[in-house]
Amino acid sequence: xxxxxxxxxxxxxLGYGDLSCYGGVGVSTPHIDALLEHGIxxxxxxxxxAVCTPARYSILTGEYPFRNPNTRILPGNAPCIIAKEKxxxxxxxxxxxxRTAAIGKWHLGLGNNDIDWNREISHTPNDVGFDYSYxxxxxxxxxxxxxxxxxxxxxxxxxxxxxxxxxxxxxxxxIPTSVRNPEMLRMVHSHGHDNSIVNGVGRIGFMRGGAKAxxxxxxxxxxxxxxxxxFIAENKEQPFFMYYALHQPHVPRVPNPKFVGASGLGPRxxxxxxxxxxxxxxxxxxxxxxxxxxTILIFSSDNGPVLDDGYLDNAxxxxxxxxxxxxxxxxxxxxxxxxxxxRIPLILSWKSHLKPTVSHxxxxxxxxxxxxxxxxxxxxxxxxxxxxxxxxxxLGETMEGRGEIFAESVSKGYFLRQGKWTYMQPSDGPARNYxxxxxxxxxxxxxxxxxxxxxxxxENVAQLHPDLVEQMDARIEEILASTHTR
Numbered sequence: 370x371x372x373x374x375x376x377x378x379x380x381x382x383l384g385y386g387d388l389s390c391y392g393g394v395g396v397s398t399p400h401i402d403a404l405l406e407h408g409i410x411x412x413x414x415x416x417x418x419a420v421c422t423p424a425r426y427s428i429l430t431g432e433y434p435f436r437n438p439n440t441r442i443l444p445g446n447a448p449c450i451i452a453k454e455k456x457x458x459x460x461x462x463x464x465x466x467x468r469t470a471a472i473g474k475w476h477l478g479l480g481n482n483d484i485d486w487n488r489e490i491s492h493t494p495n496d497v498g499f500d501y502s503y504x505x506x507x508x509x510x511x512x513x514x515x516x517x518x519x520x521x522x523x524x525x526x527x528x529x530x531x532x533x534x535x536x537x538x539x540x541x542x543x544i545p546t547s548v549r550n551p552e553m554l555r556m557v558h559s560h561g562h563d564n565s566i567v568n569g570v571g572r573i574g575f576m577r578g579g580a581k582a583x584x585x586x587x588x589x590x591x592x593x594x595x596x597x598x599x600f601i602a603e604n605k606e607q608p609f610f611m612y613y614a615l616h617q618p619h620v621p622r623v624p625n626p627k628f629v630g631a632s633g634l635g636p637r638x639x640x641x642x643x644x645x646x647x648x649x650x651x652x653x654x655x656x657x658x659x660x661x662x663x664t665i666l667i668f669s670s671d672n673g674p675v676l677d678d679g680y681l682d683n684a685x686x687x688x689x690x691x692x693x694x695x696x697x698x699x700x701x702x703x704x705x706x707x708x709x710x711x712r713i714p715l716i717l718s719w720k721s722h723l724k725p726t727v728s729h730x731x732x733x734x735x736x737x738x739x740x741x742x743x744x745x746x747x748x749x750x751x752x753x754x755x756x757x758x759x760x761x762x763x764l765g766e767t768m769e770g771r772g773e774i775f776a777e778s779v780s781k782g783y784f785l786r787q788g789k790w791t792y793m794q795p796s797d798g799p800a801r802n803y804x805x806x807x808x809x810x811x812x813x814x815x816x817x818x819x820x821x822x823x824x825x826x827x828e829n830v831a832q833l834h835p836d837l838v839e840q841m842d843a844r845i846e847e848i849l850a851s852t853h854t855r
């Protein structure tokens with residue numbers, strides 16, 4: 370069989386209820402929905418974490434985040450947390466003869482505490498399995514707000530060098546900041562995001578220089594799509610794997626002008642419409658190039674949704690008005706130990722092979738590594754210790770996925786799902802993040818929910834099933850003490 374191309378499309382902070390094909394009210398995502406004309410819609414697909422860096426780490430390494438102590442939300446100048454020698458998903462594809470690319474958001478660190486943004490940067494995506502990379506270093510709300518092409522900042526003027534700092538106080542006297550220059554802001558922050566002003570928006574961290582290299586938020590979507598098309602065009606004669614990490618709907622939500630007002634849900638809905646259009650343009654381009662039938666498209670999100678994540682863009686008001694629930698029927702969202710944090714939309718589409726199917730198999734993004742290794746005949750050896758081969762489930766050939774789901778919250782609180790049961794270990798910390806208005810799921814009491822009839826996790830039945838609580842708690846401790854679970 371001809372080896373299929375594989376494109377992993379990863380949204381950022383998109384919830385279970387943010388797609389119309391998942392029953393989202395007040396939202397329209399026709400191009401993503403169209404993937405299901407030849408695809409599997411997973412009702413029980415999971416990330417390994419309710420926040421981005423740990424989730425992305427798992428996708429690319431096949432390893433639970435707790436195994437690496439650096440899996441947390443990283444600053445924009447953090448060192449790369451994927452070791453050069455570690456087995457990764459792109460390396461699996463390279464072993465199978467694929468060309469590989471990372472395009473879009475990275476947020477897994479760069480360099481080794483030694484980044485000089487004005488020279489070649491070591492330890493980039495190119496050192497962990499990607500032949501080509503075109504990324505921004507962290508997130509769109511963190512400096513430096515520049516494109517990195519392989520190892521170099523794109524469009525950098527050597528006479529205007531970049532300096533980046535994540536110090537508590539601004540070390541640069543000659544740059545505008547949200548605190549010193551609020552009159553320059555076109556978007557007001559609700560919490561944090563009061564450091565450097567870039568493109569009229571306050572960011573996290575301080576940046577000086579690099580004026581010609583700085584991107585505009587409105588152009589991000591088209592720029593990354595252009596790079597994705599370019600990589601496809603240059604590699605269409607051989608199989609390729611592309612990790613296309615979209616930045617929507619992460620904050621700040623600044624859509625291209627042609628999408629302003631497109632959704633009725635304010636800027637957050639508009640950038641979701643913009644993202645959906647990107648997927649439509651990409652699939653149309655694959656069709657035009659004669660590649661769509663032989664390309665597996667996987668669409669998912671790194672973690673669950675959040676409305677106010679640091680900027681006042683009326684997301685909560687607009688969602689209430691349209692009766693839109695970003696997490697759908699689930700409780701919690703980004704940062705949370707409740708299912709809304711790590712249960713995410715997950716679609717696998719393959720035009721030449723699949724029929725429309727809704728699957729209730731338990732699957733996790735951590736399983737991409739072992740599943741594609743098995744499909745391509747690649748020996749994993751000691752790589753991807755927590756990844757399992759569930760390719761039959763990914764392709765809709767069985768409704769049996771993995772036996773259990775293990776995931777974590779932002780504060781490293783753990784939950785385990787086995788069959789219809791979700792168990793949440795007791796954990797310290799507040800019950801709610803009042804900045805983001807998110808229920809975090811922290812409690813000193815064990816929590817057990819029957820997902821067969823209580824998707825919203827409203828009835829804690831832990832006291833009714835003490836033996837099950839003891840068994841599932843012991844299993845979490847067993848996973849945490851293990852060197853691998855595969």
